[in-house]
Amino acid sequence: xxxxxxxxxxxxxxxxxxxxxxxxxxxxxxxxxxxxxxxxxxxxxxxxxxxxxxxxxxxxxxxxxxxxxxxxxxxxxxxxxxxxxxxxxxxxxxxxxxxxxxxxxxxxxxxxxxxxxxxxxxxxxxxxxxx
Numbered sequence: 001x002x003x004x005x006x007x008x009x010x011x012x013x014x015x016x017x018x019x020x021x022x023x024x025x026x027x028x029x030x031x032x033x034x035x036x037x038x039x040x041x042x043x044x045x046x047x048x049x050x051x052x053x054x055x056x057x058x059x060x061x062x063x064x065x066x067x068x069x070x071x072x073x074x075x076x077x078x079x080x081x082x083x084x085x086x087x088x089x090x091x092x093x094x095x096x097x098x099x100x101x102x103x104x105x106x107x108x109x110x111x112x113x114x115x116x117x118x119x120x121x122x123x124x125x126x127x128x129x130x131x
Contacts, residue, residue, distance in 0.1 A: 004025075004122035007022075020125060020127075025079075035099050036072060036099075038092075040093065048062070048083065065092075070083060090130065101118045
């Protein structure tokens with residue numbers, strides 16, 4: 001059982017930045033596969049960014065809407081996942097969720113992320129961007 005707790009959400013004006021954090025109850029490195037998702041009322045949950053142990057140097061994936069603005073990272077010593085969000089837009093307004101899928105890594109992790117089929121989820125943190 002993996003417990004995840006998000007923090008760092010809030011309200012910001014367009015163009016501003018927020019840094020989301022997710023503290024895990026287990027070693028984040030050993031989970032190999034962690035991600036951020038977001039959801040707005042009436043819409044399906046969508047993947048924002050994922051990070052996984054990978055044979056290649058490129059061990060992150062981003063939604064097109066997040067590329068160039070968001071950065072996903074891990075602080076393994078603190079068992080924490082982060083999402084640095086820059087140049088925020090009103091369209092980024094959503095509930096943001098941290099998720100983990102132990103046992104998945106690399107391409108299998110990214111496939112689960114693309115399908116929003118992760119095993120463990122946090123409760124979410126709200127991000128509101130005003131124009």
